[in-house]
Amino acid sequence: MATFWFQILPVVAFLILGFSIGTIVERAHFRRLARREAALSYMLLTDTKSIPQGCVPQPCGLVVGDVVIASDYFKTFVAGIRKIIGGELRTYETLLERARREAIVRMMESARAMGSNRVVNVRLSTSTVGSSQRRRRAAMVEIYAYGTAICVPDDPSR
Amino acid sequence: MIVVNTExxxxxxxHExxxxxxxxTIRAKHVGRDLMAGLKNVVGGELRGYTELLIEARRQALERMLAQAEQxxxxxxxxxxxxxxAVxxxxxxLYAYGTAVVAEQEN
Structure with missing residues (x-):
């Protein structure tokens, strides 16, 4: 009986820890993202290749944004259960949304540092960073955003 | 050297x-970072060590590409x-590729 509790206790502790800290971290991250996105709202992103007319040649170059994000114990646990019955894994959806927005914001911030107000031909790639742990695999995802930063002077929003 | 991902x-x-x-470049993470990532799997969030590793690795891939272009x-x-x-x-x-060109500024 004692061994049973010794086995179940760390799991419960990790679940509580993962849920409480994970939720706090996630909420804080979403708030931070909203603030940074608001500051960058003048910047226009497109995933088309065409370069708009009248853009100035000087600030022009590749800008990138990269983020590796891990799920918490609670999210992994819920997703693990969900995988049995199938369907939508909501806990991972918010995780990837955070990561993608973070990567895009980082890309936009480096575009702003270059003095440009548009990023064209934005590409996003997702890859899993494999965990070498043999136990339950937690999701570790890398989101990589890249594009070409340009400056369009007669942009009405600027 | 101008680097863009547009055509x-x-x-x-x-001109040419x-x-x-x-x-x-092929990169492996070291054990210390793996250990930290294991801890991060409890509370979640960004894995800064991995992010830096991948940024650094991509920069190297890009630099090798640029060296070839320069040549x-x-x-x-x-x-x-x-x-x-994943190998x-x-x-x-991490692999970067592009088309090397000779470009000249318009007047």
Whole structure:
């Protein structure tokens, strides 16, 4: 009986820890993202290749944004259960949304540092960073955003 | 060296195409970082160690690509693409490729 509790206790502790800290971290991250996105709202992103007319040649170059994000114990646990019955894994959806927005914001911030107000031909790639742990695999995802930063002077929003 | 992932460079005309250039690097994470990532799997959040590792690795792939472009006598690389693939457990290949060109600023 004692061994049973010794086995179940760390799991419960990790679940509580993962849920409480994970939720706090996630909420804080979403708030931070909203603030940074608001500051960058003048910047226009497109995933088309065409370069708009009248853009100035000087600030022009590749800008990138990269983020590796891990799920918490609670999210992994819920997703693990969900995988049995199938369907939508909501806990991972918010995780990837955070990561993608973070990567895009980082890309936009480096575009702003270059003095440009548009990023064209934005590409996003997702890859899993494999965990070498043999136990339950937690999701570790890398989101990589890249594009070409340009400056369009007669942009009405600027 | 101008690096863009569009087919054209704003304000420049492409005079000569030098061909495909590429750069790659394969990186493995070290045990310490793996341990930290294991801890991070409890509380979640960004894995800064991995982010830095991948940024650094991509920069190297890009630099190798640019070195190749320079050797060909190009002054710009257009249509740059990145790919990532897992080679073995715990190691990833980062690959950058693009077209080396000679571009000149328009008047």
């Amino acid at each position: 054209l460079i704003p304000g420049y005309t492409i 195409v030098k061909g495909l250039v590429q750069g790659n 060909l006598g190009a002054n710009a690389v257009v249509n740059v693409r990145f790919t990532t693939s 073995t457990q715990g190691a990833a290949e």
